[in-house]
Amino acid sequence: MGEGDSAAFLSSPLATAAAGLFGALWGSFFNVCIDRVPRGESVIRPGSRCENCGTPVRAADNLPILSYLFLRGRCRSCRAPFSARHPLVELIAALLAAAIWWRFVANDPTEANGIRVARFALYFAFSGVLVVLSFIDLATQLLPDVITLPAIPILFLAAFGAHAAGWTERLIGAAAGYLFFRIIADFYYYVLKREGLGLGDGKLLAAIGAVLGWRALPFVVFVGAFTGALISLPIALLTRRRQRGTATREPLRRLQVPFGPFLALAALAYLLIGPELLQRWLGLS
Ligand SMILES: [Zn+2]
Known part of the structure; x- marks a missing residue:
């Protein structure tokens, strides 16, 4: 793709939607930071796990926003409720990423x-x-x-x-x-x-x-x-x-x-x- 083709793609609605998805995935990491930084824990390891029973969250259950809805906001093994803050942060991250892409990438062709x-x-x-x-x-x-x-x-x-x-x-x-x-x-x-x-x-x-x-x-x-x-x-x-x-x-x-x-x-x-x-x-x- 030449510079012009790339520019057209960057300005497309598809690219803005992809930015939103990218933001939602980072939102999951933001949640890990919000949970662990005040406790002085590592934000890298271990992977996400249930706060109540310690069961690691399966990759398929770690989809931003969607997993929370599918599982009705509960842990798959012990049914303990997850905080509604998790999907909220993922949603905010998705909206911010899409808005920033829209404002600074899609609409700044100069x-x-x-x-x-x-x-x-x-x-x-x-x-x-x-x-x-x-x-x-x-x-x-x-x-x-x-x-x-x-x-x-x-x-x-x-x-x-x-x-x-x-x-x-x-x-x-x-x-x-x-x-x-x-x-x-x-x-x-x-x-x-x-x-x-x-x-x-x-x-x-x-x-x-x-x-x-x-x-x-x-x-x-x-x-x-x-x-x-x-x-x-x-x-x-x-x-x-x-x-x-x-x-x-x-x-x-x-x-x-x-x-x-x-x-x-x-x-x-x-x-x-x-x-x-x-x-x-x-x-x-
Ligand atoms: Zn659990």
Whole structure:
């Protein structure tokens, strides 16, 4: 196939569907990471197994999304239920891969084929990191260093092959992302004398800046904080009301809505539609 034929294939709906399938298969691996990284276990070995009875999952039962539906969400040997998070993560990974292919490969015929595919690889790896970190943050309220710290230089370097945002923009993005949270954390600690927030969010924002560049950060922080507040305020009000209703005066539990998933969501929104939104709403480019 010549460059032109390849370009036509890359732009075809079939190629976008194949990207979705590729994403779903990686989604299975994302689940393994979400399950095992917080426990400090290897994500390579052993293969997938039932959390309850330890039976290895057969290859035929390891199809993304479909196996969960066929087996009605249960282990084939002991019938213990699997978390619905597994097919959800696989579905999210499939949709992200298809969307990234559609946006950066199928609909960008001006770039060379190699660059378009490199962009897909970079942005899908980036989304994978965001998905894994979000679900770990939801489950444990932590963003593990073992993912965030290597992600910053690896994604920064990988972006050179993909003609993403310029490297100075990305270097400033990584530094500014970390410093933004560092300054807030220090303010809480030294001025308000409170353990305000962890630096996991800062390392996550550094990884986001290392890929998308510093121009993305105001959008990511603003949209992340806004959607985070939109979700967490009703939860806070409901918990407070329920606690007021109880007879024993328990101390108000500290609200635990992690910020990581909202930063990740905002970063994905910026990646897929951010520049267009900014142009349309604010006249910025
Ligand atoms: Zn089992």
